[in-house]
């Protein structure tokens with residue numbers, strides 16, 4: 235089975251969010267980048283599936299050269315080779331088209347990625363890639379097991395979860411508890427250095443939406459403290475001030 | 480402008496987030512047609528008129544009772560073409576996200592998810608969306624003539640217009656390909672109130688010490704008609720089911736009231752709750768970072784404070 239795992243290169247979950255250039259650019263000062271946590275789940279599951287079924291894992295990232303350490307980390311975790319599409323991932327449609335083009339060229343049986351990226355939270359690239367390739371997409375996927383060419387999955391819904399059966403090929407947007415995040419070991423890190431990382435140029439420049447400006451939410455007012463011996467005061471505040479009860 | 484709104488059904492009722500989508504489309508102005516799929520009472524559909532829909536089209540094919548993504552995308556695309564709508568509005572839900580992505584390719588549309596406000600349409604068509612899990616917003620320009628907006632919960636107020644809608648049945652050509660994805664079973668989440676859509680959420684963290692202590696969380700939730708949630712380590716340790724995990728890598732909630740008990744307030748947890756209207760924090764450590772994000776706080780032992788609070792709320796309800 236040939237598995238493609240699409241990864242994002244996103245600010246660490248503890249990053250301070252700030253903007254520069256008249257609120258049109260993300261402020262990268264002091265920011266550490268990581269593999270998108272949802273993509274990291276997808277990659278971890280891909281590594282387990284590869285062990286069970288014999289296959290290969292390619293990781294793909296649409297990004298500029300600075301994402302290469304993140305891609306190398308994915309290689310250290312267990313991917314066999316990597317593709318970097320050399321472009322800023324400014325728009326979901328643009329990114330989906332790059333992924334679909336790569337799949338058309340290389341041919342993959344299973345395309346995994348996170349349910350959404352941690353920066354823009356679009357949650358739509360998996361569906362777009364599926365449609366561009368004319369194959370089904372499923373998201374958010376909580377479990378994925380292969381039985382020959384058939385995948386058995388569970389998908390989370392607001393009301394609970396669905397059990398799904400679907401034959402390859404398809405696209406899945408993953409989330410926990412599909413697998414536990416894997417930490418690369420020393421051997422992985424050493425071998426990642428020599429694994430192939432192919433850089434290709436993007437095709438087309440179709441953009442669905444263009445950023446105009448960023449903005450931060452209004453600062454929260456000070457917290458009102460209530461004594462633990464007087465919970466009635468909290469009930470009164472919720473009733474009369476917040477008008478909730 | 481003609482707008483199509485895709486509405487989702489759960490337990491024979493239109494979901495509240497879908498009613499918000501109808502209200503959003505109505506507030507945009509223009510003619511609003513709603514589309515529903517699968518078995519549902521006609522009276523439920525006609526009632527969408529009360530939120531501004533003038534017409535409801537109903538694809539009653541029973542194969543559409545389950546949310547099959549490809550089939551739904553095809554029906555929506557057909558409905559957009561038939562009704563001449565160039566804009567689709569829907570709730571940014573588990574199903575809506577994937578379905579809208581497929582439709583965006585079929586319709587060559589600009590798709591924006593997590594929309595938090597009405598668009599500005601005086602010049603370019605612009606809309607504000609939440610990014611960085613609610614830690615910031617982006618205003619984006621939609622480049623294409625066809626547009627899809629997936630609306631985040633609580634983006635608009637639901638207003639009743641007193642109108643009624645006509646209901647028409649709708650049939651789309653569906654092939655076997657549309658049903659490649661087989662839904663073989665549906666398991667309902669435990670609890671009476673669903674977390675992603677709840678108006679009030681009571682969440683517990685590692686401070687509760689073990690799953691056997693969740694009774695005090697459940698009692699408070701019950702008194703408030705609230706859903707229960709938890710922090711990530713709590714679900715990782717299997718004290719609570721995974722669908723209760725709130726935060727940046729779990730469920731993002733936007734209730735009117737979020738009550739956090741024995742949760743320290745790590746940045747990843749806060750990211751999932753920062754669009755709550757009011758936050759109450761109960762923690763025995765006055766230095767817990769969660770207090771900085773709270774509206775109301777109590778420093779105290781959850782095991783003492785919660786039963787008292789539950790009693791006080793029960794008394795207030797009477």
Ligand SMILES: Cc1cc2nc3c(=O)[nH]c(=O)nc-3n(C[C@H](O)[C@H](O)[C@H](O)COP(=O)(O)OP(=O)(O)OC[C@H]3O[C@@H](n4cnc5c(N)ncnc54)[C@H](O)[C@@H]3O)c2cc1C
Pocket residue numbers: 247271683684685686687709710711712713724725726727728729740741742743744745746747748751761762763764767779780781782
């Ligand atoms: C990539 C990444 C993603 C993550 N995503 C998420 C996420 O989505 N959601 C999430 O929740 N976490 C997430 N985390 C984990 C997060 O960093 C914290 O570890 C976690 O939120 C802590 O959970 P907690 O508050 O329950 O536990 P703790 O941090 O251990 O806090 C327990 C709290 O309980 C209080 N307490 C103890 N006893 C009592 C008592 N008797 N009465 C009252 N209070 C008491 C303590 O004072 C303390 O503040 C993520 C971490 C990473 C690295």
